[in-house]
Amino acid sequence: MKLKEIIEKLSLKVLTNLEDKEVTGVYISDMLSDVMSKAKPGNLWVTIQTHKNIVAAANLIDISAVIISQGTNVPEDTIELANRYKVVILSTDDSTFALGGKLYQEGIE
16 A cells, blocks of 8 residues: 555644655554564554654665654654655654554554
């Protein structure tokens, strides 16, 4: 499924420049070490972490997009770095649990 489809279906807010990438799955974790060792290229990454290191981890793995849950504010320096490295950051007010359920209903596991 394409990223733009997911954004529309789940009413996600786009915080960075958008590239329409293919989404192959989802990985949910707030621990960067877990993401770097277990997430797969093309995954969506759901987290509440907003520091600049999420950009490095997402770029390393070739994550399709990082989704910040729970309406957590993303610092401007993180957004600027994400734009520089073409990492898509999205946001939602949904809890991580609720978002995971919605993604599953859309067939993204």
